[in-house]
Amino acid sequence: MPTLQAAWRFGRDVSIHGRFDGLQDGLFSKLDCTVSAGGLNMLVRIKRIYDEPEAEDGERILVDRLWPRGCRKEKAKLDAWMKDVAPSAELRRWFDHKPERWAKFKERYQAELKDNPALDGLRERAATKTVTLLYGSSNRNLNQAVVLAEFLADRC
DSSP: OOEEEEEEEETTTEEEEEEEEEEETTEEEEEEEEEEETTEEEEEEEEETTSOOOGGGOEEEEOOSSOOTTOOHHHHTOSEEOGGGSOOHHHHHHHTTOGGGHHHHHHHHHHHHHTOTHHHHHHHHHHHSOEEEEEOOSOSSSSHHHHHHHHHHHHO
Protein backbone atom coordinates (compact mmCIF):
# COMPACT_ATOMS: atom_id res chain seq x y z
CA MET A 1 0.00 0.00 0.00
CA PRO A 2 1.61 3.34 -1.02
CA THR A 3 2.29 5.82 1.76
CA LEU A 4 3.13 9.50 1.45
CA GLN A 5 4.65 11.36 4.39
CA ALA A 6 4.55 15.12 4.58
CA ALA A 7 5.07 17.99 7.01
CA TRP A 8 3.59 21.48 7.03
CA ARG A 9 4.45 24.50 9.18
CA PHE A 10 1.92 27.19 10.04
CA GLY A 11 3.65 30.16 11.63
CA ARG A 12 6.57 29.62 13.93
CA ASP A 13 5.11 27.16 16.46
CA VAL A 14 2.39 25.16 14.70
CA SER A 15 3.21 22.17 12.49
CA ILE A 16 1.48 19.13 11.06
CA HIS A 17 3.25 15.89 10.26
CA GLY A 18 1.10 13.61 8.15
CA ARG A 19 0.96 10.12 6.73
CA PHE A 20 -1.42 9.36 3.91
CA ASP A 21 -2.16 5.69 3.22
CA GLY A 22 -3.89 3.64 0.58
CA LEU A 23 -3.97 5.44 -2.74
CA GLN A 24 -7.21 4.45 -4.49
CA ASP A 25 -8.41 6.15 -7.67
CA GLY A 26 -6.02 9.04 -7.03
CA LEU A 27 -7.41 9.62 -3.52
CA PHE A 28 -5.91 8.65 -0.18
CA SER A 29 -8.02 6.36 1.95
CA LYS A 30 -6.73 7.66 5.29
CA LEU A 31 -5.01 10.72 6.64
CA ASP A 32 -3.12 10.69 9.94
CA CYS A 33 -1.65 13.90 11.20
CA THR A 34 0.07 14.95 14.36
CA VAL A 35 -0.79 18.52 15.14
CA SER A 36 1.78 20.38 17.25
CA ALA A 37 1.39 23.86 18.65
CA GLY A 38 3.21 25.45 21.54
CA GLY A 39 4.12 22.14 23.16
CA LEU A 40 0.68 20.56 22.63
CA ASN A 41 0.52 17.50 20.36
CA MET A 42 -2.70 16.05 18.96
CA LEU A 43 -3.02 12.97 16.77
CA VAL A 44 -5.97 13.53 14.44
CA ARG A 45 -6.94 10.98 11.81
CA ILE A 46 -9.45 11.42 9.00
CA LYS A 47 -11.36 8.48 7.64
CA ARG A 48 -14.58 7.60 5.80
CA ILE A 49 -17.20 6.16 8.10
CA TYR A 50 -17.66 3.28 5.63
CA ASP A 51 -14.03 2.15 6.15
CA GLU A 52 -13.47 -0.64 8.67
CA PRO A 53 -12.79 0.49 12.24
CA GLU A 54 -9.22 -0.16 13.43
CA ALA A 55 -7.67 -0.25 16.89
CA GLU A 56 -5.41 2.70 16.06
CA ASP A 57 -8.45 4.89 15.28
CA GLY A 58 -8.66 5.85 18.94
CA GLU A 59 -11.84 7.79 19.59
CA ARG A 60 -14.09 7.67 16.50
CA ILE A 61 -16.11 10.85 16.02
CA LEU A 62 -18.60 11.43 13.22
CA VAL A 63 -18.45 15.08 12.07
CA ASP A 64 -21.41 15.04 9.66
CA ARG A 65 -24.67 16.82 10.46
CA LEU A 66 -26.70 14.01 8.82
CA TRP A 67 -26.28 10.29 9.38
CA PRO A 68 -24.46 8.76 6.35
CA ARG A 69 -26.66 6.70 4.02
CA GLY A 70 -26.48 2.95 4.30
CA CYS A 71 -24.24 2.98 7.37
CA ARG A 72 -25.41 0.94 10.34
CA LYS A 73 -24.72 2.45 13.75
CA GLU A 74 -23.45 -0.86 15.12
CA LYS A 75 -20.90 -1.21 12.32
CA ALA A 76 -19.69 2.41 12.63
CA LYS A 77 -18.45 1.84 16.21
CA LEU A 78 -18.76 5.53 17.09
CA ASP A 79 -17.62 7.08 20.32
CA ALA A 80 -19.39 10.35 19.52
CA TRP A 81 -21.47 12.08 16.87
CA MET A 82 -20.57 15.77 16.97
CA LYS A 83 -23.21 17.30 14.68
CA ASP A 84 -22.48 20.75 16.08
CA VAL A 85 -18.97 20.90 14.58
CA ALA A 86 -20.29 19.98 11.11
CA PRO A 87 -21.02 22.66 8.50
CA SER A 88 -24.43 24.29 8.78
CA ALA A 89 -27.25 22.76 6.74
CA GLU A 90 -27.28 25.86 4.53
CA LEU A 91 -23.54 25.64 3.81
CA ARG A 92 -23.69 21.88 3.22
CA ARG A 93 -26.52 22.27 0.70
CA TRP A 94 -24.73 25.16 -1.06
CA PHE A 95 -21.43 23.25 -1.36
CA ASP A 96 -23.12 20.10 -2.71
CA HIS A 97 -19.61 18.52 -3.04
CA LYS A 98 -18.86 20.54 -6.17
CA PRO A 99 -15.07 20.87 -6.54
CA GLU A 100 -15.33 24.37 -8.02
CA ARG A 101 -16.90 25.54 -4.72
CA TRP A 102 -14.21 23.96 -2.49
CA ALA A 103 -12.16 27.11 -1.79
CA LYS A 104 -15.22 29.16 -0.87
CA PHE A 105 -16.63 26.26 1.18
CA LYS A 106 -13.41 26.07 3.21
CA GLU A 107 -13.50 29.80 3.84
CA ARG A 108 -17.17 29.80 4.90
CA TYR A 109 -16.85 26.67 7.06
CA GLN A 110 -13.79 28.08 8.86
CA ALA A 111 -15.80 31.23 9.58
CA GLU A 112 -18.53 29.04 11.14
CA LEU A 113 -15.94 27.18 13.20
CA LYS A 114 -14.39 30.37 14.65
CA ASP A 115 -17.41 31.06 16.83
CA ASN A 116 -18.39 27.45 17.48
CA PRO A 117 -18.27 26.50 21.20
CA ALA A 118 -18.69 22.79 20.34
CA LEU A 119 -15.13 22.84 19.01
CA ASP A 120 -13.79 23.09 22.57
CA GLY A 121 -15.01 19.57 23.32
CA LEU A 122 -13.29 18.21 20.22
CA ARG A 123 -10.03 20.00 21.12
CA GLU A 124 -10.13 18.52 24.63
CA ARG A 125 -10.61 15.00 23.28
CA ALA A 126 -7.81 15.40 20.72
CA ALA A 127 -5.40 16.79 23.32
CA THR A 128 -5.55 13.59 25.41
CA LYS A 129 -5.94 10.77 22.87
CA THR A 130 -5.96 9.82 19.22
CA VAL A 131 -9.10 11.06 17.50
CA THR A 132 -10.43 9.91 14.12
CA LEU A 133 -12.76 12.35 12.39
CA LEU A 134 -15.28 10.36 10.37
CA TYR A 135 -17.22 11.66 7.36
CA GLY A 136 -19.63 10.16 4.86
CA SER A 137 -18.60 11.93 1.65
CA SER A 138 -17.27 9.80 -1.19
CA ASN A 139 -14.64 12.47 -1.90
CA ARG A 140 -11.70 11.76 0.39
CA ASN A 141 -9.97 15.06 -0.34
CA LEU A 142 -12.79 17.61 -0.43
CA ASN A 143 -14.86 17.17 2.72
CA GLN A 144 -15.48 18.92 6.01
CA ALA A 145 -13.20 16.60 8.02
CA VAL A 146 -10.19 17.87 6.04
CA VAL A 147 -11.13 21.48 6.82
CA LEU A 148 -11.79 20.64 10.46
CA ALA A 149 -8.39 18.96 10.91
CA GLU A 150 -6.66 21.97 9.33
CA PHE A 151 -8.66 24.32 11.56
CA LEU A 152 -7.63 22.36 14.66
CA ALA A 153 -4.02 22.55 13.53
CA ASP A 154 -4.23 26.30 13.10
CA ARG A 155 -5.88 26.99 16.43
CA CYS A 156 -4.87 24.25 18.85
